[in-house]
Amino acid sequence: KNEVEQSPQNLTAQEGEFITINCSYSVGISALHWLQQHPGGGIVSLFMLSSGKKKHGRLIATINIQEKHSSLHITASHPRDSAVYICAVISFQKLVFGTGTRLLVSP
Amino acid sequence: DVKVTQSSRYLVKRTGEKVFLECVQDMDHENMFWYRQDPGLGLRLIYFSYDVKMKEKGDIPEGYSVSREKKERFSLILESASTNQTSMYLCASSFLGLNYNEQFFGPGTRLTVL
Numbered sequence: 001k002n003e004v005e006q007s008p009q010n011l012t013a014q015e016g017e018f019i020t021i022n023c024s025y026s027v028g029i030s031a032l033h034w035l036q037q038h039p040g041g042g043i044v045s046l047f048m049l050s051s052g053k054k055k056h057g058r059l060i061a062t063i064n065i066q067e068k069h070s071s072l073h074i075t076a077s078h079p080r081d082s083a084v085y086i087c088a089v090i091s092f093q094k095l096v097f098g099t100g101t102r103l104l105v106s107p
Numbered sequence: 108d109v110k111v112t113q114s115s116r117y118l119v120k121r122t123g124e125k126v127f128l129e130c131v132q133d134m135d136h137e138n139m140f141w142y143r144q145d146p147g148l149g150l151r152l153i154y155f156s157y158d159v160k161m162k163e164k165g166d167i168p169e170g171y172s173v174s175r176e177k178k179e180r181f182s183l184i185l186e187s188a189s190t191n192q193t194s195m196y197l198c199a200s201s202f203l204g205l206n207y208n209e210q211f212f213g214p215g216t217r218l219t220v221l
Contacts, residue, residue: 002149030207041116041195041215048209086149090207097149 003027006087006098013105019074021101023087026068033095034061034072035086043086046072077105110134111213113198119219126185128216130198137203139181140210141165141173144195156181157203188220 004025013019023032031050037043047054047061049070054061058077063070074081082105087098114129130139138157142150142165152165154173162173170192174182181200185192195217199210 004149033209035212041197041217043197043212043215045209045211088150093207094152095150095210097151099147099149 002099003091003096004087004089004098006085006101008101009099011101011103013077013103015078015105015107017077017105019077019081019103019105021072021085021087021103023070023072023098024068025070025087025089025096027089027091027096029065029089029091030093031090032063032070033086033088033090034070035088037084037086037100039083046085048090074103079105079107081105111198111200111211113196113213113216115216116214117217117219119221120185120188121221122189124185124188124220126188126218126220128183128185128196128198128218130181130183130200130213131179132181132198132200132211133179134200134211135178136200136211137178138201138208138210139175140199140201141171141181141183142197142199143167144197144215150197153183188218190220192218193220194218 034046060073084100086100088095140155141153156175172184198213201210202208
């Protein structure tokens with residue numbers, strides 16, 4: 001069993017829909033990253049959070065440390081949001097990655 | 108803006124060849140990392156370096172070596188490439204500190220070994 005589990009693995013949506021991607025982890029962490037990987041490979045950091053909630057534009061990330069769970073929400077989704085979203089936890093100063101959620105948003 | 112560049116976006120090599128993947132960062136970061144990314148497995152750490160000429164094994168170092176002769180450059184070496192090393196390779200860098208510092212990733216090199 002992976003230490004970081006994401007669901008769903010694949011997600012398709014229509015433009016404008018509200019999207020939720022979930023991440024559960026089984027190790028002790030100091031913080032959690034949400035990363036975005038576009039076709040072609042480059043990875044960018046969306047959020048790093050250790051408690052509560054963070055918002056940036058149409059993206060919202062939440063974390064519940066007690067339940068070892070985090071969610072990434074995308075409001076009013078757009079085709080340019082199509083990418084792989086990766087959850088990574090920071091455990092003893094190392095990153096442990098989930099396997100990613102592939103999102104496709106259709107016009 | 109932090110910039111991490113990798114020498115090639117796509118690379119095709121033959122079994123047994125020696126392969127060099129280069130990574131350069133321009134933010135004076137102490138830490139540099141090499142990961143490989145495979146479907147269903149996520150990113151896995153191959154090697155990292157926290158200073159010039161220093162290196163530490165990650166989770167999957169077998170079949171790889173690294174070189175860090177200058178602070179800004181970290182090379183991943185496949186001494187004798189094999190087909191099971193076909194993968195996406197990602198380099199990252201970060202500042203060194205007592206706590207975790209955000210890693211910045213390069214664009215990736217998709218390596219195919221025939």
